[in-house]
Amino acid sequence: MTPEQFRTYGRQVVDRIADYLATVERHPVRSTVAPGEVRAALPAHPPERGESFDAVLADLDRVILPGITHWQHPSFFGYFPANASGPAILGDLLSSGLGVQGMLWATSPACTELETLVVDWLADLLDLPPRFRTDADGAGGGVIQDSASSAAVVAVLAARQRAGEGRHRLYVSSQTHSSLEKAARITGVGVDNVRVVDVDPETLAMDPARLDESIAEDVAAGFVPTMVCATVGTTSTTAVDPVRRIGEICRRHGVWLHVDAAYAGVAAVCPELRWLNDGVAEHADSYVTNPHKWLLTNFDCSVLWLADRAPMVDALSILPEYLRNTATSSGEVVDYRDWQIPLGRRFRALKLWSVIRWYGAEGLRAHVRRGVELAGHVAGRVADDTRFALWPWHPFGLVCFRPLWPGMSTTDSNAATMTLLERLNDSGALFASHTKVEGHVLLRLAIGSPATRHEHVESAWRRIVAEYDSMRAEPR
Template sequence: MAAHMTPEEFRRAGYAVVDWIADYWSTLGERPVTSQDPPGTVAAALPPTAPERGEPVDAVLADLDALVTPGLTHWQHPGFFGYFPANTSGPSVLGDMVSAALGVQGMLWATGPACTELETVMLDWLAELMDLPGRFRSTGAGGGVIQDSASSATLVATLAALHRASKGRWRADGLDRRYRAYTSTQGHSSIEKAARVAGLGAEGVRVVEVDPASQAMDPTALRAAIEADLAAGDVPAIVVATVGTTSTTAVDPLPEIGEICAEYGVWLHVDAAYAGAAAVCPELRWAHAGLERADSYCFDPHKWLLTGFDCDAFWVADRAELVEALTVMPEYLRNAASESGAVIDYRDWQVPLGRRFRALKLWFVLRWYGAEGLRAHIRSGVALADRFAARVAGDERFELAAAYPFSLVCFRLVAGDEASAELLSRVNATGRVHLTHTRVAGRYALRLAVGSPSTTEAHVDEAWQLLSSAADELLAP
């Protein structure tokens, strides 16, 4: 039987792994952005059973090079412009290494006091850095917690909203009334999933129309939907507004939506998964106007703020409501610190019991970059998107499909949907860049999302050159 790895063996292997990571990052730009192999290639290359005897780390690293990395979509590639960015960075990786090494289980304050308290302070740091409303600070009635993703944040907000709307009866008696959630046609799919998981049923989500020009939620349509449900005897429980929709980064009108939610006593959750990071820059905080009316808010540092997945920052204005909705206390978890009421037990702020020490990587990132470095990163992405959008606007074959307030540009060929879809296919086939698509007001559009810390003007210019050349071939008479 192979012996446990000693500290000295770990030191040698750890150096080798760090070298491998550094070499991977330094050669990313030379690799195809997406795998060129057909489905099943990696699985077919792996042995059918686990090894009988242990193998050295060098052998594992060799197979990483030979088997794994050729079968990856390289999300950290400077030419990766698909979806939204899923940044990581050196400091984040180091923080994750420390978290993995400590192996802390942070479900209770008592199981990891520093794990809990560092997280509380990091969320306060972020709230201050982004100038979020004071009601989200832990020094008052609110506070923040790290979820794994904005999807989980939406589910937790939905559960808290149901608890409030039912006056707590949903836990004891089940959902004996029809409760409703509301979001726009551009809201994320996780909103519907949260409603399903929470037991609202297939009809639990009311999809609200958007302004055709801005793609933002129409407050008049929201009010009409709420009033129709009230007239039918249903209970409006939660509105999920979006700052930076997945499709086009549209920003819902929070002041008007917040006023409606306050009028009808409906929980307002604001999903800023991608665009929330922009608020580290004062000139981009306009998107948060009206946030002071929100009951909860989240954004993903793992998208555009250089912190590796998974790390969603989630705040509530009243942590007591959240804890009351989610607390289940078995005897085996009772302890003096929790009974005192003087500590935070983050197990009561999420669906799972267990939780990793995610705050470490956030701490490493915030300390390495500082506010100045984070603002520079965001501003660089916005500037590169502006640079690309100018190319699109200056070419009569292309047109912009939506506004681009952050670092996503949606565009299309004037020639129409079929031509635009073929353009995307041809450009992605080069292996040099990777873009995705959406539909804006029913029409096909390409999406170019800037966000990798290694992306420069040269990479954006290369993307445009590939697009322009492919358009030449595609539109040739």
């Protein structure tokens, strides 16, 4: 493809993306294709001769778009949002066009130095502690990972490196993201050495007293307590673990504290929500949050900060001859290859930099506040309706609730709720998901798309009520 051909088709692609974002509401939120339908609509073998890009775009319309579940739809409430804003898309396009492989400072100094700048900017916006800054003479620093799952693997490796040899133990709660269990498998700690700590049944937050007891029991049994994961905004219900109290226990026992704020952490751009950082400055050894969820930056962009990067670098640094260079040998530069699992890395900082510059702190705060406000509206509607029971914790953009099915057992009620969910999602008018708390299936509405407005959440609520009433009216 010549530069002129690229220019021609590039304009068409940008126009298509702009048209898609402008008209995404016209699509059913969830794809209606059957399993195997997309593959069956395309040739089984690759073309012998190259095709025009017009043919690619035609198949995009004919085959691909019908098979898309539209995460940017204003009525997509199924999972935490995956914002794809204009400046982020353009930043990602620039990254792809430049084609930088930023494994070393020497392979593109701007790729590394822009990343150190932008993660420091984000730390400032979230009011995170200065020890997380990537200063040349400091111990800590931040890095953009592809996801919080990869960040968890890096954090576990760093914690294990600091803890030394022994039978390592990780501590999570029943509400901790599954990525921590996967990290235990990947790092060799083993799932059997992941200890699940009890939670408060009312808040679903980790019980610090039980954590303290668990660590003491393991020390007595010869284990090496290695890491505790405290979550700020769990995936299921956005429960918040008491980071300060957990951190005090970790400090007393010499255990690494990893704070997983993948979803909710970015809410701290709003001063009124910075209570969620309580204890982080004093106690967190590592902290992760995902701009690619609620901060208008398209996937993938997850930021991991460490108070002391040395254990991570010690665990991950391998320097074959072909990577040796003067800048690395000087010790004056950051080489992000030592901060992640793969060697290669994309220029992800461009899209986060573009987002922060375009929206500014004011615009980012407005976006988060709108999500919180809309979630509060839905929660109010649920609380005022005797046909539904609201899970009371909803400080962010997630609302959890369940329909009440009088006369039904818990098992039958759960089955009815799942049927209601499928009927709602099959309608194409909205997309929701579910979780389970205390044996009851709850519906989850996660609000946070920049396209979502009051009329969308109100329409979703009316659809839920109407579908519920329809099911109640059907003969059993």
